[in-house]
Amino acid sequence: MGSSETTTKDEQPDLAGLEAGLDALESGGGDERPNAGRVLLTKVLPPLVAVALVLLVWQLAYWADLQKDYLLPSPGDVWAEYEEMWREGTLFEFIWTSVSRGILGFMIAVAIGTPLGLLVARVKLVRAAIGPILTGLQSLPSIAWVPAAIIWFGLNNSAIYAVVLLGAVPSIANGIVAGVDQIPPLYLRAGRMLGARGLTSVRHVLLPAALPGYLAGLKQGWAFSWRSLMAAELIVQSPSLGTGLGQLMETYRTLQNMAGVLGTIILILIVGVAIDLLFFSPLERRVLRSRGLLSRVS
């Protein structure tokens, strides 16, 4: 489809060329991809160095005998705990029990929090009624729900999921409310001019426009899910439930195994960070970059 086909009878032939020149001048060179070596140097190396430093300080503290060994085990002792779990084949079982619960709980929270957030954002009466409650719930530590959940549901998975949902739903709902509130009114008016009404408008304008704020809410929602899950698992113990990281930590505590407790804390941290790094951060970066809201320049 050459541009020559668009030329018509009475048209000045130089206009197309002039325009092409202007476009080329104005739109610049486009994004340049950073090379792998640079990414390694600026993004990967610094956190690795930081972790190495923390391990070093820890090891030095151990060597300096600041505390008795059963109170302050060395990094090596913790590593030995991992090795043992690995040999028994239980390491990934513990992690997976918690992660699968976390993901399922998070997905249910998304399914509830998203429509709830949309309602709060778009319906004045709903916002007036439950907006403040949602914000309040977000600042309530989810561990406060554990006793109530146990009384309602007993020592079972339902109690755990209830705590996760009560922790995550408000933050996801608030995320989408914030996302919708930040939409420039111009987009909504443009959508209306194109004929988008009601659900069509929600689907083609409101949701995509609110996506950056929504993603931030999802990210926070995951953090809340994970935290609430650990709080619930620490307390809701029952042989039939299987062993998640929270239950594992509680077991180590009763055994007075500090290396095991520390090791579990580290695992909880690693899982939380890994899900963020592997899933949410790339997603968020992709969305922001595709809208020109994130520059590649370091």
Place this chain on the structure above:
Amino acid sequence: MAIALDKPEREGTTDTAGYAVRFDHVSKSFGRAGKQQLVLDDISLDVAPGEFVTLLGASGCGKSTLLNLTAGLDAASAGTISVPGGRPALMFQEHALFPWLTAGKNVELALRLRGVPKAQRRPEAERLLSLVRLQGSYDKRVHELSGGMRQRVALARALAQASQLLLMDEPFAALDAITRDVLHEELTRIWTETGVSVLFVTHNVREAVRLAQRVILLSSRPGRIAHEWRVDIEQPRRIEDAAVSALSVEITERLREEIRRHGQQ
């Protein structure tokens, strides 16, 4: 792919009505009862089918308000606005393109919301983009386009609505003079080719004369139709043509008079 330059199919009845839009004693005031500010006062105006009319007026005289009323984004306080051809297309001063879509998908969304079947959307969007000479930019994101290109995509999106009436609210105000010149030529070409009726708002006198068949001058506070001129200069015109300049001088004089009147009150 051959590019059809015939008029897009339209579903309305502009031709039988004899006008593309009719303002019948339209007034608009803002604010609560008791502290009302009259912005538009008794505007009566017809835009003929296929006509190009520019609305000229000082900043704050109510030009955007009038377009918003026409577009149905707001309701008039008195009087009626009839648009027999159905919902008009509106081009905002800012491009108002959706940054989560590519240039091509922005146009396709307009087609989709108009009810164009899926299979026809892509070729139709490509046709519209080549109409504004952006055939190579289908997959470009909005932020990758220059200001002039964004306005052209916005124009393609507005044309995708296949409305009989195109409302334009200072669409070129933010562009540099060279780009604006080129877009004037494009707009004139597209208007000739599609036969769409255009109501174009600006506070740039030369731009108004360069583009229009008829220039309407609005006075300020409240906005009333102060005067109108027929522009009988043959298209394609250039903004620096002697005839365009001569009429611009005359209109500017009148505009200044209007503004001076406010200083004396």
